[in-house]
Ligand code: APR
């Protein structure tokens with residue numbers, strides 16, 4: 360088999376790239392090691408920046424996110440028992456975010472791909488990438504007991520943190536940066552109305568909590584837990600009690616409980632691999648970087664990487680220019696590090712760190728007090744929360 364771009368991984372990054380390339384008349388095949396149901400079963404964050412919404416539109420799959428997504432003009436910060444609203448819309452001069460689950464984004468992209476009859480190979484085993492340092496890279500994989508080969512011009516490594524693409528790069532060509540946090544998030548998805556119409560980020564002496572949602576009838580809640588906690592040790596009733604204990608009296612009174620559709624613990628990590636291009640192979644999304652979920656930047660960063668890669672490949676095929684390809688890694692990494700900094704900062708501000716004790720919490724409360732009472736500080740949070748424009752990477756000076 361031959362294609363122009365071999366995309367490894369059918370997560371949101373790979374599927375979005377496939378759809379954008381299709382719109383530009385560039386041929387791509389997606390190779391995914393899991394089944395479609397497995398990919399759709401993963402519950403992830405659900406806040407889309409305008410840049411991500413625009414890319415979905417450009418890929419021709421934005422209609423349902425526009426119609427069913429919930430536009431949010433603000434978020435609330437809860438500390439010392441009181442909630443304070445950050446008016447994202449007013450502070451950024453008109454930007455907002457859209458609450459729409461990653462599962463739905465993935466479903467919309469899968470449906471569009473199927474409707475166009477584009478090739479996705481699911482359940483591919485032993486996927487390997489070859490010769491990306493030369494002119495004609497190849498991908499090999501096994502399916503139904505047979506070995507297959509896909510010859511291509513470029514490989515897009517959209518295969519997530521545990522994928523094969525980054526792992527195939529010689530160790531001395533890669534530099535990685537990592538921070539692992541001493542806690543995780545216990546998350547619950549439930550068909551109950553959200554406690555409030557906006558997201559609540561809570562800093563409490565019992566630890567962080569987040570009240571989010573997928574729709575007006577489906578809520579997504581999280582509480583900070585020690586990394587040593589096991590999901591088997593939590594019942595859904597204990598979760599509701601703990602979440603209630605971390606909320607203000609009004610939110611606690613509004614909390615509707617119910618059975619969990621999903622309940623799991625996720626560790627928190629910051630990770631970046633540099634560079635993001637190796638000859639004719641590019642990394643995009645979680646394959647190149649991980650952010651802690653505070654601020655919901657993971658999916659948005661995956662989308663912006665793909666936006667840069669789409670532009671680069673379109674320039675290559677349509678304009679015979681390699682500029683986009685040559686600048687891909689630098690453009691991505693500049694935006695990636697901005698989001699890494701924001702996610703790290705927001706995580707550090709909102710969680711209890713075992714080692715910093717009561718002093719640490721007092722310092723956080725002082726910073727939160729400053730944040731909600733200074734327009735300059737609130738604006739900084741707001742402009743990072745709604746996300747930087749893609750074109751920001753072109754600006755000459757930081
Ligand atoms: N061969 C083929 N496919 C692979 C391989 C492999 N060796 N390894 C992993 N994959 C697949 C995974 O099964 C998965 O479907 O690559 C896909 C990667 O998808 P994601 O992990 O969702 O990563 P990405 O598309 O970059 O999306 C980033 O996901 O983790 C969240 O916060 C993150 O929201 C962000 C988004």
Ligand code: PHB
Nearest residue numbers: 404405571652653654655
């Ligand atoms: C979510 O809805 O899952 C979510 C929302 C906001 C975040 C993180 C996760 O900051």
